[in-house]
Amino acid sequence: MSGAEDATTRTPPAADAATPRPRWQVILVRPETVTFLFLIVATIGASWLSPFFADVRYILESFTFYFEFAIVALILTMVIISGEIDLSAASMMALSASLFGVAYQAGLGIPGAMAVSLLSGVLMGAFNGFLVINMKLPSIIVTIGTLTLFRGLAQVIAGDKSIGKFPAWFIGIDYRFVFDVPIPVIVFLIVSLILGIFLGTSAIGRQIYQIGTSPIAARHAGIRVNRIKYGLFIAMGLVSSIAGLLAASRLASVRYDLATGGELQMVLIVMLGGTYIFGGRGTILGTFLAAWLLVVIATGMTVANIPINAQLTVLGLLLIVSIIATNAIHVRTQR
Amino acid sequence: METATTSSAGETVISARGISKQFAGIEVLRDVDLDFRAGEIHALVGENGAGKSTFAKILSGVHRPTRGTLALRGELVEVPNPLTAQRLGITLIHQEPVSFPDLSVAENLVLGRDQGSVLGRVPWAKITRDARESMDQLGINIKVNVPMRGLSIADQQMVEIARALASDSRLIIMDEPTAPLTPIEVETLFKIVRRLRDEGRTIIFISHRLEEVRALCDRITVFRDGNLVHTGDVAAVDDEEIIRLMIGRSLKEYIHKRRTEIGEVALEVKDLCLPGLFSDISFEVRKGEIVGLAGLVGAGRTDVARAIFGITPAHSGTIAVNGKDIGVAEPTEAIALGLAFVPEDRAAAGIFQSLSVEHNITAAVPGRIAPRGFIRHALERALANEAVQKMRIRLASLRQPIGELSGGNQQKSILARWLLTDPSVLIMDEPTRGIDVGVKSEFYDMIGELAESGRAILLISSELPELLALCDRILVMSEGRLTADLSRAEATQENVMREAVPKSGVHSPTVAA
Ligand SMILES: Nc1ncnc2c1ncn2[C@@H]1O[C@H](COP(=O)(O)OP(=O)(O)OP(=O)(O)O)[C@@H](O)[C@H]1O
Ligand SMILES: [Mg+2]
Numbered sequence: 001m002s003g004a005e006d007a008t009t010r011t012p013p014a015a016d017a018a019t020p021r022p023r024w025q026v027i028l029v030r031p032e033t034v035t036f037l038f039l040i041v042a043t044i045g046a047s048w049l050s051p052f053f054a055d056v057r058y059i060l061e062s063f064t065f066y067f068e069f070a071i072v073a074l075i076l077t078m079v080i081i082s083g084e085i086d087l088s089a090a091s092m093m094a095l096s097a098s099l100f101g102v103a104y105q106a107g108l109g110i111p112g113a114m115a116v117s118l119l120s121g122v123l124m125g126a127f128n129g130f131l132v133i134n135m136k137l138p139s140i141i142v143t144i145g146t147l148t149l150f151r152g153l154a155q156v157i158a159g160d161k162s163i164g165k166f167p168a169w170f171i172g173i174d175y176r177f178v179f180d181v182p183i184p185v186i187v188f189l190i191v192s193l194i195l196g197i198f199l200g201t202s203a204i205g206r207q208i209y210q211i212g213t214s215p216i217a218a219r220h221a222g223i224r225v226n227r228i229k230y231g232l233f234i235a236m237g238l239v240s241s242i243a244g245l246l247a248a249s250r251l252a253s254v255r256y257d258l259a260t261g262g263e264l265q266m267v268l269i270v271m272l273g274g275t276y277i278f279g280g281r282g283t284i285l286g287t288f289l290a291a292w293l294l295v296v297i298a299t300g301m302t303v304a305n306i307p308i309n310a311q312l313t314v315l316g317l318l319l320i321v322s323i324i325a326t327n328a329i330h331v332r333t334q335r
Numbered sequence: 336m337e338t339a340t341t342s343s344a345g346e347t348v349i350s351a352r353g354i355s356k357q358f359a360g361i362e363v364l365r366d367v368d369l370d371f372r373a374g375e376i377h378a379l380v381g382e383n384g385a386g387k388s389t390f391a392k393i394l395s396g397v398h399r400p401t402r403g404t405l406a407l408r409g410e411l412v413e414v415p416n417p418l419t420a421q422r423l424g425i426t427l428i429h430q431e432p433v434s435f436p437d438l439s440v441a442e443n444l445v446l447g448r449d450q451g452s453v454l455g456r457v458p459w460a461k462i463t464r465d466a467r468e469s470m471d472q473l474g475i476n477i478k479v480n481v482p483m484r485g486l487s488i489a490d491q492q493m494v495e496i497a498r499a500l501a502s503d504s505r506l507i508i509m510d511e512p513t514a515p516l517t518p519i520e521v522e523t524l525f526k527i528v529r530r531l532r533d534e535g536r537t538i539i540f541i542s543h544r545l546e547e548v549r550a551l552c553d554r555i556t557v558f559r560d561g562n563l564v565h566t567g568d569v570a571a572v573d574d575e576e577i578i579r580l581m582i583g584r585s586l587k588e589y590i591h592k593r594r595t596e597i598g599e600v601a602l603e604v605k606d607l608c609l610p611g612l613f614s615d616i617s618f619e620v621r622k623g624e625i626v627g628l629a630g631l632v633g634a635g636r637t638d639v640a641r642a643i644f645g646i647t648p649a650h651s652g653t654i655a656v657n658g659k660d661i662g663v664a665e666p667t668e669a670i671a672l673g674l675a676f677v678p679e680d681r682a683a684a685g686i687f688q689s690l691s692v693e694h695n696i697t698a699a700v701p702g703r704i705a706p707r708g709f710i711r712h713a714l715e716r717a718l719a720n721e722a723v724q725k726m727r728i729r730l731a732s733l734r735q736p737i738g739e740l741s742g743g744n745q746q747k748s749i750l751a752r753w754l755l756t757d758p759s760v761l762i763m764d765e766p767t768r769g770i771d772v773g774v775k776s777e778f779y780d781m782i783g784e785l786a787e788s789g790r791a792i793l794l795i796s797s798e799l800p801e802l803l804a805l806c807d808r809i810l811v812m813s814e815g816r817l818t819a820d821l822s823r824a825e826a827t828q829e830n831v832m833r834e835a836v837p838k839s840g841v842h843s844p845t846v847a848a
Contacts (some may be wrong), residue, residue, distance in 0.1 A: 203705035213687040219646065220684045221698040222670040280689060287769060304504070 022092050029276020031326045032286040038272075041294045045302030062184050062299040063292070064174035064250065067184040068093070068243040069262050070291035072111055073269040075239045077287045079232050080270055081199075083212040083279030085106040086140040086233065088128060089240045090262030091150035096120045097244035098154040101163030110170055117241050124150060125237020129230040147263065156254040164253030171252040184246065188291070196284035204228065212279030269314060271322045276330050347408070348373050348537050349394070349425070349506055356389055356561075361731050363389050364561045367403070371506065371537045375527060378548040379541045379567065381558035382771045383695045383743025384729035387541050388430055389560070391508045394539075395418035395427035408434045424505035428495045428512055428543075430742045430769070433841070440486070441466035441479040444498050469497045473527055486575045488515040488680060489632040500531075508539040513547055513740065514768045515679075517632050518832075525551055539817035542741075543771050545574050557581055564747070582773040595783075598622030598806070600658070600758045601791035602674075604643065607652035612638040613815035616652070620760065622793040625782065627797045627806035627826075630835050635815040637679055640762050643674040644671045657762060659749055670699060674759035677749055679765045679795070685749045686737050693719040693733040696748055700755045720753045722751035727774065742769045750778070761785060779805060789812065797830055811835050 043059075063070075074090045079086050082293045100117035104110060124146070126335045131142040176183045199205040211225050219225050273290035275282025297318070301311045349371045356364040362385045371377055379387045394405070396414040405412055407423060413843040414420050417427070435443055445468045466479040468546070473491050482580040483491060492515055499507050509528075513521045528538055528551060541551055548555060548570060557565040557580040565572070565580045572580075600619045607616040613635040620626045628636045642649040645666050652658055656672045678684040686696055696719045698705050704715040719733055726747040730740055737745055748770050753761065767775050782805060786792055796802050802809055809826045811819040819834035 111654045124377065201709050203701035203708055203710060206694065206705075206710060207701065210687055213690055214683070216684050217687050218698075219666055220676070220678055223698070224665065224667050280372070 003268060022233065025130075031329050032283055032289060034325065035286055035293060036328070039289055039296065042293060042296045042300065044242050046296055046303070051302060057180065059292075059299070062186045063176075063188075063295045064182050065263070066291065066295050066298070067188050068247050068250075068259070069265045070106055070188055070269060070294075071191055071246075071293060071300035072236075072239050072243050072262075073266045073273075073287050074192060074284060075232070075235050076266050077270050077273065077275050077282055077284060078195070078199055078208055078234055080210045080275050081212045081279055081282045081327065082229060082232055083215060084132060084229060084232070085143065085267075086128060086139065087143040087263045087267070088124070088146040088150055088238045088267055089155070090239055090259040091147045091235060092121060092124045092240035092245035093153040093247060093262065094256055094258045094260075095124065095150040095157070095244075096241035097248045097254040097258050098158035098163070098256055100245060100248060102157055104166065110167065113244060115303045117245055118238060120240025121237040121239075122234055123237070124240070125234040126230070128237070129233035132233065133229055151256065151260075154258075158254065158256045160256070162253040162255040164190065166167075166248070166252060171249050173246060173249040182248075184258055187246075192284060192288045196288070199284050207233070209280055212281075214244075214280075264315070264319075265294065268319045268322075271319055274322075274326045274329070275322055276326060281330055347371070349408075350406045351390075351394070352404050352406070354390065354393060354400045354405075355400060356386070356393060357401045362401075364393070367558075367563045369556060369563060369566065371539065373505075373537055374532055374555075375533045375553045376532050376538045376540055376551055378552035378555040379539055379558065380543070380548060380555065380577065381544070381680055382560075382773060383769075384741040385558040385581075385771075386561040387558055388510050388741060391427055391541065392648050393512050394420070394506070395425050395508060397427065402811065412696065419504060419506070424503070425508070426502055426504035426506070427508045428492075428510060432508040434475035435483065437482055437484060439480050439482055440470075440477060440494055442838060443483055443494055444469065444479075444501055448759060453685070464488040465501070469501050472500070474523055485706055487632050489517065489680050491782070492516065493520075493524075496527070499659070500527075502537070506537045506539070508541070508789040509539045511543070511769055512540070512755075513542060513544065515632075515765070515797075516735070519784070520632065521547070522666065543769065545577060545772070548577075549574070559583065571596070578772055581771070595623040595787045597624050598789060601656065602643070602793065603651045603653075603655040603658075604639075605647045605655075607639065607654070609638060609642055610645070610650045612669075613642075613812075616817055618817065618820065620793050620808055622759075622789045622791055623786050624808065625786050625792045625794060625806045626810040627802035628793060628812060629797075629802055629809050629831050630812035631837075634799065634812040634835065637764055638815075640676060640764050640793070640795060641678075643669070643762060644674060644675075670756060671756075675756050675761045677753055677761075677763040679769075681742075681746055681749060686745055688738040689736050690746055691734040692723070692730055692737045692740065695737045696722050696752050697755065699752050703755065705826075718755060721756060722748075726751045727777075732745050743771055743774065746770055747774065755830075758790065760791045760793070761825075762793045762795075766769055766794070767796070767801060775802065799831060802826075802831075805826070813837050 005178065037235055048130065076086060076089065082296060096117040099120045100113045103113035103116040108116065128139070128143055128146055131137050132139045171246055178186055199208065207223045208226060210223060211222070211228060215225055244258065247258055251258070269290045270287055272275065272281070273286030273288070297314070298311065301314065350370040352368055353361060354364060354367040367390060379390070381387050389398060389514065393400050394414070396417045396419055399415060405414060405722065412423060413427070414423065420426070441463050445462050463479055470477055470479060473493060473496065477490050477493065483494065486494070491514060496509070512524060516524060528540070531538055542548055549742045552569050554565060555569045555572065555577065556569065557577060559581060599622055602620040604619070605617045608614045617637055620628070628639070630636050638647070641647050643654055645664055645668060648664050655661060656674065661668070661672055669676070675842070687698065693715065696745070697715050700718070703718065704710050716733065722728070723730065723733065727745045728740070728744050728751065729746065737748060740748065746766070750766060767778060770778060782792060782794070792800065794806060803826055807823055809821045809831060810817055810820065811831055813835050814837050819830070821830055
């Protein structure tokens with residue numbers, strides 16, 4: 001889960017004797033460090049509000065409510081680093097899950113229905129990619145459009161009723177444990193680790209940062225800008241459909257309004273993790289930490305009996321504050 | 336307003352005392368004492384990274400000095416930001432034009448100027464009229480209502496100059512203003528600069544071209560490693576002395592490259608067309624050959640290069656590399672075939688501003704730093720280090736953002752990036768722009784060596800002497816067409832210029848100047 005910049009701070013500078021910034025300073029002003037400190041403060045605060053909170057198991061269980069969004073946020077981080085955004089993920093979750101439900105009802109069986117759902121995710125991601133890359137439209141507008149479109153299609157396909165009666169083995173993924181750790185948590189850990197290594201150390205990961213820094217310079221350097229962006233949008237669709245299936249398992253049913261408003265939480269996680277909204281900077285580690293931060297804050301508010309609409313206000317404020325903070329840090333370190 | 340006071344010639348306008356500047360603990364300027372007089376053109380020269388731009392930025396409020404003071408006509412002044420500088424009558428024309436690409440030329444011209452009350456109407460008609468007027472004053476033909484994005488770098492530079500003039504500054508600092516200009520445009524600029532001097536203004540002129548310094552400037556200051564090593568009349572020192580002061584050794588005259596074995600055709604371009612930009616472009620470059628592409632700015636040289644490299648592919652025509660027909664649609668494919676392209680627009684198409692020098696240098700060779708798809712840091716570090724040493728790139732650390740390097744060192748890093756790809760055909764668009772004389776001669780040697788090792792080189796340059804000295808053949812373009820293919824024997828300054836000047840007579844009036 002190392003960030004891309006991590007790599008460059010490892011060996012001492014080569015040319016002149018003097019180093020520009022001492023290493024501790026470089027680490028201290030990194031946005032992930034801020035996220036980490038927030039996480040500690042929030043955890044201490046929440047345990048003080050409710051003794052329940054000191055219980056690790058409780059935090060892990062609370063996480064299962066959020067982890068679908070958290071997993072999508074990992075890919076969203078890469079999309080944002082590349083200079084694009086995808087706001088349609090929650091709708092893709094709903095549409096792919098609805099297709100899963102309908103396919104299952106039509107007698108395809110769970111594996112077949114899952115295949116349908118994953119395929120639909122890939123197609124939806126490719127559709128976003130097509131509009132952004134081939135039609136050269138801004139991704140924020142495109143994905144606001146498809147956000148509405150996919151949700152509408154989900155309602156057309158699945159109707160207003162929920163579809164359920166899945167076999168017992170399929171449902172309740174959040175109540176299964178490996179060594180006392182819920183499966184969703186394990187999945188999130190593994191996916192974070194893989195994506196962190198990919199983004200931080202692979203050549204393509206490096207190119208994602210370069211594309212986000214300057215798409216024109218990236219193209220001149222021979223980086224396949226369009227292909228990589230396509231890949232990211234498709235990955236976004238795929239991970240959304242996986243998240244849709246996980247939600248279906250957790251809820252034991254699907255409905256067209258599954259994950260409504262989830263895009264807010266996903267963007268919030270990415271921003272809390274210190275990813276730069278204008279692209280080129282950010283890490284999986286930051287998003288990983290931010291997912292836990294969001295869980296702690298949201299659960300903390302619930303145990304402290306803060307009403308739901310007040311919680312939304314807090315989350316909105318948090319989003320704004322985190323964007324301002326990371327912006328300030330990035331502008332500062334850029335000089 | 337203070338700017339209205341005119342000063343008599345010879346009087347000291349601004350004096351710097353003990354100016355020092357540190358960036359993150361590294362001193363890049365050390366105790367500079369320097370006086371500028373009214374009515375002089377003062378040259379600032381020095382190697383890449385010597386601190387010229389930094390000094391200019393301190394005078395104009397972009398950077399604050401770590402130590403030292405500035406005095407304007409004897410009074411101590413603080414210049415905390417560019418706006419204050421502007422009010423004090425100091426304008427800096429940046430090395431990299433910093434305009435707003437989506438605003439129109441006219442809008443760019445009035446940026447930063449007081450426009451009356453916040454709620455007042457913007458007097459668009461007047462702004463446009465004024466803009467057109469200042470363009471006419473400069474004798475340049477640029478439409479003032481088009482966005483900056485559409486202009487060539489030379490034209491953007493002219494707009495920057497017009498902006499400085501429009502603000503009625505007493506001290507105008509030009510940081511390598513001639514780098515993107517063709518000889519004719521340089522002449523136009525010189526006329527303007529001389530007129531400004533005769534009006535009693537002070538001009539600081541930063542350049543790597545000594546012949547320009549000699550033709551234009553009254554006094555000269557040489558910087559070396561952040562120290563001021565010499566100030567005096569230009570007439571009192573000869574070129575050799577200036578170079579010795581700059582780089583601490585003298586430089587041999589660049590000798591023509593040794594005749595190399597010229598081999599088979601490496602790059603063959605046939606009937607290349609892109610409507611509106613160029614048409615019927617056919618030429619070939621052989622192994623071991625250096626072919627120059629001369630022409631005025633806007634002749635379409637850059638567009639041809641971009642088409643060959645697959646950035647904006649041509650509509651029709653064929654390109655073959657080493658005998659194989661290729662349909663290049665993406666730079667990635669061009670690179671795989673052994674093409675390399677150093678773009679003219681370093682700031683936008685060359686560097687990744689906020690990324691480290693290391694990541695910038697290795698950007699085009701993912702396969703070499705990541706043999707199995709995952710980056711091997713030791714490999715990458717070694718490659719970048721070697722390139723830095725070979726090109727003598729001056730930096731504090733490999734992980735410093737490349738945007739912090741001096742202009743010339745950024746350019747060297749981009750060259751280093753392409754040399755790492757080990758290209759068989761190397762296309763360079765104004766590669767020596769902003770590079771100091773010492774490095775330039777090394778660079779010429781390097782181009783010579785690359786040709787000797789069997790590479791084909793296509794060199795686009797607006798510096799004719801450079802082309803004449805280096806090239807085996809010179810192609811000339813004018814208005815999107817190839818107008819001549821001159822062998823080394825035929826190529827002279829006059830022959831090239833004759834073919835470069837548009838024949839249709841409807842082109843920009845700068846040509847007539
Ligand atoms: N913002 C910055 N942060 C850190 N170092 C900097 C910064 N700006 C300039 N430097 C360093 O200061 C030194 C002087 O740079 P400067 O741009 O003044 O050189 P220059 O004389 O203009 O060179 P050139 O001819 O290449 O333009 C360089 O070593 C450069 O790396
Ligand atoms: Mg400079």
